[in-house]
Amino acid sequence: MKPANRLAFIKEYYFSKKLQEIREMQHNGIEVINLGIGSPDLPPPFDAVAQMQLAAKQEKAHQYQSYRGVDELREAFANFYKRNFQVDVNAHAEILPLLGSKEGVMHISMAFLNEGDEVLIPNPSYPTYTSVTKLVGAKPVFYELKEAQGWQPNFQELEQQDLSKVKMMWLNYPHMPTGAKAGKNVFHDAIKFAQKHHILLVNDNPYSFILNDQPDSLLAYPEAKEVGLELNSLSKTFNMAGWRVGAVLGSKENLQSILKVKSNMDSGMFLPIQLGAAVALNENEDWFKNLDFIYQNRKTKLLELVQKLGCQLEERALVGLFVWAKIPSGYKSSEEFSEHILQTHHLFAAPGTVFGSAGEGYIRFSLCVDEATIEKAIKRVEA
Known part of the structure; x- marks a missing residue:
């Protein structure tokens, strides 16, 4: 075939x-x-594993779950963002749990990209940004990150390009694979750039709590929710890569679009995993x-x-x-x-x-x- x-x-x-x-x-x-x-x-955290084991004994633990995730998990993500990033996020409207943030790369792309749309992707970066862009029929447009510039995007250079077909831009700070943190003005400049050119800005943020005493979030910057989304994951922060649990955060309107895709792709996350993840997010x-x-x-x-x-x-x-x-x-x-x-x-x-x-x-x-x-x-x- x-x-x-x-x-x-x-x-x-x-x-x-x-x-x-x-x-x-x-x-x-x-x-x-x-x-x-x-x-x-x-x-992973011992108490998260214990909670998962306990939850597996609940009468309805093995049934289909909500596509939006349980309240406990969304509220735990909201508290986590407030405590660690000083970001206020509405737990019921601005957080959508995912089966790992890698799933989110696909769902976001399917929700917002049409065939022929262009996507700004950092070079170097996580290969999945490129492969998913191609899978949905969009076109990767790479912007090069250089060691001499601290692996930061050069928005002046980007402004010289034809951006008329660009629909989305990927950021990833702290950056993988280089380990660079976002420069002082990167998120601020990225938001202004996205507003000017009507681009959806997505920051993939799974590494903020590994050897980093100043964690940062795109959503901590003014007007970020108007043009931006952020992916986060428990895989690295809480050693839960195999659990496949993460979230996308952003405006209610943008998350509703992603939910239309997600609700047709899976049937919810295993309840014990959600409740165990909620406990992990509340670690001190x-x-x-x-x-x-x-x-x-x-x-x-x-x-x-x-x-x-x-x-x-x-x-x-x-x-x-x-x-x-x-x-x-x-x-x-x-x-x-x-x-x-x-x-x-x-x-x-x-x-x-x-x-x-x-x-x-x-x-x-x-x-x-x-x-x-x-x-x-x-x-x-x-x-």
């Missing part, structure tokens, strides 16, 4: 294919240390301090490994779950260097080109492995 034409414009997700290759190596007796995937290995500051303590120790070790591999690091402090570094001189491409350390040291790290052409010359390492494993990787390189 011939597949749909839309599949001709996208490839299998890089990590899906690469992880299969790594599994085959391990099946053949080669122990590969995977430093490429941002899937937290630490446990100690949760974040303990998480950062672990990640900072891992990062110190990982930086040692990265330097032993001959990679160069940025001087500025970067946040999030990854270390982004320049590959050593002498290699033709990021993929060549990534393949070299995989075959030579049995270490996997993601080549920067996975995230766009502007990622050429860089490689990304994950903090989602324990210190002992990073130490083992260091010894392999030293040997």
